[in-house]
Amino acid sequence: MKKWCIPLLALWLYGCNAGPGEETIQSQVTARLQAGTDADLFDIRDFAVLGKEERMEGVYLVKVSYQLHFKQGLDQLQVLHDEDLVYDRVGPFQQEMGLMELERKYGDFEAGQALAQETQVWMMKTEQGWRLAESDATQQG
Numbered sequence: 398m399k400k401w402c403i404p405l406l407a408l409w410l411y412g413c414n415a416g417p418g419e420e421t422i423q424s425q426v427t428a429r430l431q432a433g434t435d436a437d438l439f440d441i442r443d444f445a446v447l448g449k450e451e452r453m454e455g456v457y458l459v460k461v462s463y464q465l466h467f468k469q470g471l472d473q474l475q476v477l478h479d480e481d482l483v484y485d486r487v488g489p490f491q492q493e494m495g496l497m498e499l500e501r502k503y504g505d506f507e508a509g510q511a512l513a514q515e516t517q518v519w520m521m522k523t524e525q526g527w528r529l530a531e532s533d534a535t536q537q538g
Contacts, residue, residue: 417527455522
């Protein structure tokens with residue numbers, strides 16, 4: 398009995414300090430990616446955790462990769478946007494900022510295109526479990 402107690406205790410302690418799980422990382426990164434866009438813009442596939450490194454107690458730098466599969470192209474979004482354009486005090490330029498931000502992030506994407514992405518995110522242990530840090534992704538490419 399004693400010979401099993403120490404390995405089980407060590408395994409249990411390792412599990413407590415293993416950092417965020419892949420499912421937790423994936424759900425939070427996916428939620429962050431989709432928070433700023435229309436849900437019909439892209440699907441996230443082939444999500445993988447490439448590595449995680451504890452930088453200080455309860456704080457991990459996590460490297461992930463995934464593919465964005467676009468359901469609509471930038472040109473289709475432009476047509477839909479132009480149909481809804483309102484000429485008001487804000488002006489068309491201000492209303493175009495959302496499309497310009499998508500083009501800056503993902504380039505001139507087309508419907509059906511898959512775009513491979515790699516990024517690093519910070520995860521912190523909180524009373525509610527593992528959470529993404531407030532700052533957005535530090536690298537994309």
